[in-house]
Amino acid sequence: DTEVTQTPKHLVMGMTNKKSLKCEQHMGHRAMYWYKQKAKKPPELMFVYSYEKLSINESVPSRFSPECPNSSLLNLHLHALQPEDSALYLCASSHRDLQETQYFGPGTRLLVL
């Protein structure tokens, strides 16, 4: 099973809402990632979790809050987002780190109104 699942597929939220994106993998990978992808742009790395610990935060605003409850799950909590945060949010995982093959989920398409 080389699948990374993400829920929900689509999300519309207002600027005062609180919502969460979820990501799950059962490949035994110990590294998980969040990326943000704007339309017609490449994915940009936001967060890296390694062995359930946050190892890289690429200067992401605090209105994005990641969480890794266990080695299979990765959440991204959203609060007080701005319209410019509308994007496709991709989750990925790999065995240990960014040098290795990353397996991507299909993404959550977020629209902030």
Next chain:
Amino acid sequence: AQSVTQLDSQVPVFEEAPVELRCNYSSSVSVYLFWYVQYPNQGLQLLLKYLSGSTLVKGINGFEAEFNKSQTSFHLRKPSVHISDTAEYFCAVSDRAGNQFYFGTGTSLTVIP
């Protein structure tokens, strides 16, 4: 720091013709190089990667790439494209410590029947 340049934002090619997608990288240290493909409304999938050893790397779906250290290039090639190859292609680079990962701006490949 590393960076990746994909000079061609769009490449149209007729079905069964060969194609080359160009990628150049910049880094002061040794790097790992990757090509990922993103089909419409999907996540990304690894096509191939160069870590070390033979400079000619073969990947999935008939793609191959050649690492050229003197020209700092990692161009992707396929001898005969199919309609199903229509997608966005991203070159990517990571440092050898696995602390950084950057995608290029992407090349949109359109295969014309």
